[in-house]
Amino acid sequence: GWPDSYKCDYPENYKGTLLKDFHVSQLSCNTTLLLVTIGITMLVLTATVTTLCIYFDLPWYLRMVCQ
Numbered sequence: 001g002w003p004d005s006y007k008c009d010y011p012e013n014y015k016g017t018l019l020k021d022f023h024v025s026q027l028s029c030n031t032t033l034l035l036v037t038i039g040i041t042m043l044v045l046t047a048t049v050t051t052l053c054i055y056f057d058l059p060w061y062l063r064m065v066c067q
Contacts, residue, residue, distance in 0.1 A: 006019040014022055027034055053059065 003018055003020040008014040008017045008019060008022050027037065
């Protein structure tokens with residue numbers, strides 16, 4: 001009975017969808033790709049925050065606010 005008898009039961013929002021019409025993204029299947037994406041995002045975020053701290057002298061402002 002392929003493909004008409006194969007339907008998704010989980011996740012709930014795809015329940016009843018034919019399995020041939022259900023596609024999972026590469027990011028959710030590939031652990032290495034997921035870790036690389038998270039790592040690059042964290043690296044860019046850290047570099048941006050560090051650059052902003054140096055440019056706007058954030059530690060000085062934080063000390064002045066705490067005074």
